[in-house]
Amino acid sequence: MKKRCSGVEIRRFLPGDIDQICDLEKRAFGIGAYSRSMIKKMFAAFGVIDFLAVEGNHILGYVCALPLDESAADIESIAIDPSMHRSGLGTLLYNRVESELLGKGYRVIVLEVRENNMQAINFYKKHGFKATEFLQNYYKVSIDGTRNAYRMKKFLDL
Numbered sequence: 001m002k003k004r005c006s007g008v009e010i011r012r013f014l015p016g017d018i019d020q021i022c023d024l025e026k027r028a029f030g031i032g033a034y035s036r037s038m039i040k041k042m043f044a045a046f047g048v049i050d051f052l053a054v055e056g057n058h059i060l061g062y063v064c065a066l067p068l069d070e071s072a073a074d075i076e077s078i079a080i081d082p083s084m085h086r087s088g089l090g091t092l093l094y095n096r097v098e099s100e101l102l103g104k105g106y107r108v109i110v111l112e113v114r115e116n117n118m119q120a121i122n123f124y125k126k127h128g129f130k131a132t133e134f135l136q137n138y139y140k141v142s143i144d145g146t147r148n149a150y151r152m153k154k155f156l157d158l
């Protein structure tokens with residue numbers, strides 16, 4: 001049976017959310033997860049646009065975008081609890097951040113994704129992104145070196 005995300009509330013990040021976000025990050029990304037200090041820095045960055053998907057006190061997903069310049073923003077991270085993958089929650093968060101970025105005047109969304117992360121690449125393609133660059137050794141991985149990535153872009157329609 002398809003999982004449902006109908007009882008979910010969308011809200012902004014609060015400092016008390018950090019522990020749950022770190023746990024979610026590890027579950028969603030495994031060894032590629034951002035460290036606690038990187039997550040803190042990301043949510044505190046100037047101009048950050050974030051949204052959390054929450055059910056009761058339980059954080060099920062988050063998205064975080066950062067401005068690159070006046071017209072472009074980067075989706076720094078999006079992660080959904082693995083128990084809720086393919087429930088439409090990623091789409092709910094993505095649509096929310098995209099409409100917020102559009103409302104703030106951004107016209108291009110950029111992101112980087114590991115070359116073998118097919119669930120994310122398919123997700124972004126479904127939301128209108130196209131791969132524009134191949135980035136050799138883009139991600140540094142603590143255990144065994146580096147990972148290649150794609151840069152993907154979407155131009156927002158007015």
Ligand SMILES: CC(C)(COP(=O)(O)OP(=O)(O)OC[C@H]1O[C@@H](n2cnc3c(N)ncnc32)[C@H](O)[C@@H]1OP(=O)(O)O)[C@@H](O)C(=O)NCCC(=O)NCCS
Binds near residue numbers: 119
């Ligand atoms: C990528 C991610 C955010 C998608 O969230 P989600 O809630 O599972 O996605 P949705 O249910 O909204 O899926 C929307 C569409 O994306 C595509 N998609 C999502 N997961 C997919 C998968 N495992 N395989 C193929 N396509 C997939 C499908 O087109 C899907 O539509 P459909 O279910 O009608 O076929 C989620 O898989 C995730 O958190 N992954 C781990 C963290 C990560 O890799 N983040 C991206 C870093 S760049």
